[in-house]
Amino acid sequence: MSRPPHTHARHRTGRGGRITSRLLVLVTALTLTTACSQPSTEGSAQVTEQAAPGFPVTVENCGRKLTFDRPPSKVVTGYHPALETLLALGLGDRIAGRTNFSESAFLPGQKEQYDKIQEISPTIMLPQKEIMLAQGADFVLDNSMAGFDAAGGYATVEELDAAGSPVYILGGWCSPEEVLTFTLDDTFDDLRNLGKIFGVSDRAEALISELQGELADVKKRVEGRTPVKVLATDGGEGPVNAFGGSGITNQMIVAAGGENVLKDVKGDYTEVSAEQISASEPEAILVSDYATLRGEDMPTSQAKAEEAFAIVRNSPAAKNKRYLALPVAAQHPGYRNILAITDIARFLHPDAFAQ
CATH class of the missing domain: 3.40.50.1980 (Nitrogenase molybdenum iron protein domain)
Incomplete structure (x- = not known):
């Protein structure tokens, strides 16, 4: 989203030709x-x-x-x-x-x-x-x-x-x-x-x-747990619109107890080859969600998740159909991105929030 997805009008270049x-x-x-x-x-x-x-x-x-x-x-x-x-x-x-x-x-x-x-x-x-x-x-x-x-x-x-x-x-x-x-x-x-x-x-x-109290609570809950390998994507069959190891989405993944499988890819919102995505072996997938823009040529979050599952078909994420629709607004600077970390952590480490 470097976004922004508007923008952050936004402007995503989704399959629908929207400029991201x-x-x-x-x-x-x-x-x-x-x-x-x-x-x-x-x-x-x-x-x-x-x-x-x-x-x-x-x-x-x-x-x-x-x-x-x-x-x-x-x-x-x-x-x-x-x-x-x-x-x-x-x-x-x-x-x-x-x-x-x-x-x-x-x-x-x-x-x-x-x-x-x-x-x-x-x-x-x-x-x-x-x-x-x-x-x-x-x-x-x-x-x-x-x-x-x-x-x-x-x-x-x-x-x-x-x-x-x-x-x-x-x-x-x-x-x-x-x-x-x-x-x-x-x-x-x-x-x-x-x-x-x-x-x-x-x-x-x-x-x-x-907000810092919420982050401290998340940190305490996920501390000592093995980070979950996460692929963050905005769809595409190849190249894939995905999130590399720089910027806001990567920061949220790490804070929530995850490890970005594209952490070595320079960039925030960027295009990554299907081959590189296939080799990433994610355990969970985050999908940028434009909930109310569905229809026309904008694919649903589920459709984008299925695209990703097809590319990483032998991965734990695909086998378990494990994905979270993440509101695209949370992937831009503002109050919401801090709140979203708790949601991501609950998705990645549900047992940590059982009590």
């Missing part, structure tokens, strides 16, 4: 060199007079320093994990516009909030340049650079900065290279930064503590 957001990330890596459009000048008396209590605050993102004199109040979010993350921080009332989300199930309690927010794009991608600039947002949150590509008709980061709409990219997915260096700590860093930006650091730290 993961691949869109590779389309363009924009150079971010401008400062946030709400920059405050350090030491300025004017900034001191205008700043809200506890502000200004400065965070770093994509090689830029973004400074805010007050919490954003008119936010636009891109691919759904960005919206989910703000809702988890209790910031739904700050979101003025969002993109469409119809590729998998909502997290508990979030669908009602989603329905109350204006939809400004019928896809998971941000709207085209004119529409985006007309939003008058004071903060834009997304998790890939795909939605800021001028060649695709989108407003660039620089143009949004100039319009007073600073951009923050989750997970440090600021370039194809940085997609590969993602670690779970990046999600916690994002939560901490968003807490500062919105003046809700206490909420952010409480959420971080809760």
Whole structure:
């Protein structure tokens, strides 16, 4: 998903010709060199007079320093994990516009909030340049650079900065290279930064503590158990769209007590030959799931699993028909990817969760 699968509009190049957001990330890596459009000048008396209590605050993102004199109040979010993350921080009332989300199930309690927010794009991608600039947002949150590509008709980061709409990219997915260096700590860093930006650091730290507690519980449960050999795939009969040993999906597999059979393959979302997949001998398979996009030319998770079973037909995974449909939104930066680790661990090590 380097995604992102939209994207993370997404854009997967599935058999249906959908462009995968993961691949869109590779389309363009924009150079971010401008400062946030709400920059405050350090030491300025004017900034001191205008700043809200506890502000200004400065965070770093994509090689830029973004400074805010007050919490954003008119936010636009891109691919759904960005919206989910703000809702988890209790910031739904700050979101003025969002993109469409119809590729998998909502997290508990979030669908009602989603329905109350204006939809400004019928896809998971941000709207085209004119529409985006007309939003008058004071903060834009997304998790890939795909939605800021001028060649695709989108407003660039620089143009949004100039319009007073600073951009923050989750997970440090600021370039194809940085997609590969993602670690779970990046999600916690994002939560901490968003807490500062919105003046809700206490909420952010409480959420971080809760999520770290869940990860610690998983680690304790799977500790000492033999890692389960896992193939993570998004389908294909050859080459296969699969997940290598770099990036977010590999991080989740390892944290859940698994071993990625493609750990030696450089890349996150990448194409792997059927021969290499056949030789991998997985014990379990993770399938990227676009639950509500089934139909048309988008294969079901079960269909993609059957494709994988046919390729690794002599493997333990194929013999036991053992697979888990993993919501594609969980394979992108955001609050959900931490939650998904528990689900993967329960799938890989059910006995560890029997009590």
